[in-house]
Amino acid sequence: MTEETKNTPAEKKISPLTVILWIVVAVLLFLLWNKKEKENAVRPERAQTASVPVVDVAPLTAQKTTIDKNYIGYVTPVHSVSVRPFISGFVENIRVENGQTVQAGDLMMTLEQSQYRAQTDEARAALSGARATLENAETYLARVQNAGNQAVSQSEHDKAAAAFLTAKASVARAEAALNAAQVLYGYTIIRAPISGRIGTVRPSKGAYVSPSASSLLEIVQMSPVYVVFSLPDKEFSALAAENGVSELLKGRRISLRLSDGKSYPLTGGFAYADNSADKATGSVAVYALFDNPQSVLVPNSYVDVIVSTTYDDGVLIDQESIDLTPEGKKIRVANSRFIRTEPVEEIAAVGTKYLVKNTFEQGDYLVKSISGKIIENHPFKLNIISENKE
Secondary structure (H helix, E strand, O other), rough: HHHHHOOOOOHHHOHHHHHHHHHHHHHHHHHHHHHHHHHHHHHHHHHHHHOOOOEEEOOOOEEEEEEEEEEEEEEOOOEEEEEEEOOOEEEEEEEOOOEEEEEEOEEEEEOOOHHHHHHHHHHHHHHHHHHHHHHHHHHHHHHHHHHOOOOOHHHHHHHHHHHHHHHHHHHHHHHHHHHHHHHHHHOOOEEEEOOEOOOOOOOOOEEEEOOOOOEEEEEEEEOOEEEEEEEEHHHHHHHHHHHHHOOOOOOEEEEEOOOOOOOOOOOEEEEEEOOEEEOOOOOOEEEEEEOOOOOOOOOEEEEEEEEEEEEEEEEEHHHHHHHHHHHEEEEEEEEEOOOOEEEEOOOOEOEEEEEEEOOOOOEEEEEEEEEEEOOOOOOEEEEEOOOOOO
């Protein structure tokens, strides 16, 4: 063997196992590279999607809403009469009982009549005498006039005429006296001046009564009755400007809740409002008229007055969605194109919501929240999360 042959390295053999390992490594590297390429291809789309702001909105839906306002009121009769005698005398007969219901014109009581009957008879007799005197004077005057001036002197003629006129005046006085006596006699009969219910009948039979003494009894009209409640002057002025004072509660339902918590079955109607405000409370008394056929509403009792107003075109909005600004109340409104700030006109508070006038356009939504930053002229996504209903 030569020296040249000794310095040449021997050839090495590659085992099958080494080949397999290299193939596996190559496949894994390819799979990792392919996955990374796919992720790089998807990432721009995800980044673009995440950059679009999402606006949570609720529909601004007009709906029919009834608003109830409660007031404290009291019942008062339309008519009540304290019955007193016009003349003095002894009670002769009582025809009514405590708590009885009477109709106008019903006989309730009579006073002793003999004195006033005698005065009437005396006045009637005096009238008869005066008429007889007048008839005699009239006959004499006619005789004097027919006799002529030569048979009767002028002074006699004048005397006859004066006697006639005096007799005529006497008849007039006697007629007036009879009328007065008859009026006094009529006052011995006491009738109900109005229909209603009697309270306590105070005198008893044989009691002496007079105009200066306490009333005999009181009659209260039970149906219809007034229910009186007070409106704050600001609210009164707003209603008066809307409907006029004569139709202050036009279009509103007036109902009652009794002291036991039950609802009164009949509704009432606006009658009238007082002509001045109470200085102490700054409110105006309003009178509503209610039928009371069963006498459930007792005069001077307290009730809750409920004035209900129905709005056909109002929108309910959560109070938390309304911003208070120096210019007034405002909300954020969104449509498919842009977001804007919109002033709202409050009608009334309803629980945790405000009822506002429907001044919105079709396709408007109430903005509840915004995820991301809104950039002008850039797209955003509307996410309708709830119906804006009570």
